[in-house]
Amino acid sequence: xxxxxxxxxxxxxxxxxxxxxxxxxxxxxxxxxxxxxxxxxxxxxxxxxx
Numbered sequence: 477x478x479x480x481x482x483x484x485x486x487x488x489x490x491x492x493x494x495x496x497x498x499x500x501x502x503x504x505x506x507x508x509x510x511x512x513x514x515x516x517x518x519x520x521x522x523x524x525x526x
Contacts, residue, residue: 490521 486502488495503515 484502486499488499499517503517506512506515
């Protein structure tokens with residue numbers, strides 16, 4: 477089965493204590509709204525400068 481997919485990139489402070497709960501709330505809402513069994517979450521620490 478093929479389904480359309482979307483990538484959402486969320487930038488947040490690595491030391492943000494409430495960020496994990498907020499990101500999990502986004503995932504839960506997405507699963508409920510689009511009737512999904514699971515939603516991928518991939519975390520990584522990046523250092524960037526401009």
